[in-house]
Amino acid sequence: MLTRLNQKNGDELSILGFGCMRLPTKGGNIDEPRAIAMVRDSIEKGINYFDTAYFYHSGKSESFLGKALSNGYREQVKIATKLPPFMVYKLEHAKKIFATQLEKLQTDYIDYYLLHMLTDKPMFDRMVSLGVLEWLEQLKAEGKIKNLGFSFHGGKTDFELIIKAYPWDFCQIQYNYLDENNQATKSGLQLAASMGIPVIVMEPLRGGRLVNHLPAKVTQAFNSYDKERSSVEWALRWVWNHPEVHVVLSGMSTEDQIADNVRIAEDAYPNSLTKEELDIFEKVKTTMGELTKVSCTACGYCMPCPAGVNIPGCFSVYNDKYLLGDKSVRWKYMQTLGALSEKPANASQCVFCGKCESHCPQNIQIRKELKNVSRELEGFFYRPIVNLGRKILRIKNRK
Ligand code: SF4
Numbered sequence: 538m539l540t541r542l543n544q545k546n547g548d549e550l551s552i553l554g555f556g557c558m559r560l561p562t563k564g565g566n567i568d569e570p571r572a573i574a575m576v577r578d579s580i581e582k583g584i585n586y587f588d589t590a591y592f593y594h595s596g597k598s599e600s601f602l603g604k605a606l607s608n609g610y611r612e613q614v615k616i617a618t619k620l621p622p623f624m625v626y627k628l629e630h631a632k633k634i635f636a637t638q639l640e641k642l643q644t645d646y647i648d649y650y651l652l653h654m655l656t657d658k659p660m661f662d663r664m665v666s667l668g669v670l671e672w673l674e675q676l677k678a679e680g681k682i683k684n685l686g687f688s689f690h691g692g693k694t695d696f697e698l699i700i701k702a703y704p705w706d707f708c709q710i711q712y713n714y715l716d717e718n719n720q721a722t723k724s725g726l727q728l729a730a731s732m733g734i735p736v737i738v739m740e741p742l743r744g745g746r747l748v749n750h751l752p753a754k755v756t757q758a759f760n761s762y763d764k765e766r767s768s769v770e771w772a773l774r775w776v777w778n779h780p781e782v783h784v785v786l787s788g789m790s791t792e793d794q795i796a797d798n799v800r801i802a803e804d805a806y807p808n809s810l811t812k813e814e815l816d817i818f819e820k821v822k823t824t825m826g827e828l829t830k831v832s833c834t835a836c837g838y839c840m841p842c843p844a845g846v847n848i849p850g851c852f853s854v855y856n857d858k859y860l861l862g863d864k865s866v867r868w869k870y871m872q873t874l875g876a877l878s879e880k881p882a883n884a885s886q887c888v889f890c891g892k893c894e895s896h897c898p899q900n901i902q903i904r905k906e907l908k909n910v911s912r913e914l915e916g917f918f919y920r921p922i923v924n925l926g927r928k929i930l931r932i933k934n935r936k
């Protein structure tokens with residue numbers, strides 16, 4: 538197993554991290570004996586970074602990991618877990634969640650602690666105003682948290698604002714060959730690296746969709762180079778090829794997936810893809826572009842929108858619906874377009890001022906396309922569901 542150095546603290550992190558959100562299940566629950574054996578086997582194989590969160594597996598992932606790492610395994614690995622800001626409306630909420638996490642994980646400290654799923658700067662600002670950041674710093678000083686970071690699912694502009702707003706120890710972004718220009722984007726990855734902030738990558742396979750739902754032309758392009766190489770291997774090698782990336786998280790559900798991912802991680806050095814392999818990715822990206830519904834390149838020239846719409850973010854999720862046959866697209870739309878954040882950025886926020894369109898180098902009829910996005914991804918139940926969620930979570934409407 539290759540490792541990459543966290544230059545901030547000297548940790549040698551395995552380039553493959555174990556994401557504990559897709560553990561094997563039996564009868565609706567985590568199949569504990571099997572999953573524990575998998576975790577311990579992966580440690581034997583060199584994985585030393587385990588990523589979980591407060592609500593993965595309906596809140597059971599952390600207690601599972603605590604059990605799996607008992608009997609001497611805890612000390613061999615780094616645990617990453619996360620504080621869900623959308624469940625924190627008073628500092629007391631955060632304190633209670635953190636205490637529960639230590640208990641569930643059977644540990645006195647968290648190696649890598651993240652604000653979970655930030656989508657915009659106001660979410661971060663709210664944590665600051667509640668005193669959460671100050672309290673987390675105190676936990677760091679006490680040694681209960683070793684590194685403080687955030688995971689991110691919003692747009693490039695907010696990523697830049699958030700990463701510059703605080704001296705983070707690390708960050709976690711979604712990144713894969715389809716998301717080079719989406720969410721934090723490649724420029725966000727490079728910005729983090731230029732600031733000396735280690736980057737953990739999630740969703741290298743887009744939740745499996747870069748494995749199971751690839752258009753035939755894409756598979757043909759990969760096969761033209763090497764019939765034996767799987768789409769998983771192509772996708773993982775692409776991410777590891779980036780020297781800015783430290784750990785790639787894989788939500789492994791079977792023993793075979795662990796064995797296969799570990800094999801690939803044996804020689805996935807930075808900048809190791811050949812020109813021929815990189816050319817295949819260019820072909821793949823062109824094909825993906827041709828099959829894309831809205832030809833948005835996520836350049837961001839149309840931003841900011843005065844009504845707060847994340848224009849490239851809306852088009853990205855919309856394109857997934859057609860390109861990858863993504864069934865979870867409505868959930869992803871809610872999640873990434875700020876349905877539960879202070880400033881929603883979904884398509885129906887558009888007030889049709891037209892300011893954006895003259896800036897678009899692709900000449901996209903943004904207003905017309907946003908109408909299509911809102912019709913197809915919001916539909917009749919979107920507002921009632923979002924309003925109910927906001928009410929339950931006591932999220933104020935934007936000012
Ligand atoms: S037309 Fe809509 S998306 Fe474009 S700038 Fe105006 S409000 Fe924003």
Ligand code: SF4
Pocket residue numbers: 832833834835836837838839840848849896897898899900901903
């Ligand atoms: S300017 Fe056009 S291509 Fe660029 S992000 Fe906006 S809609 Fe997409």
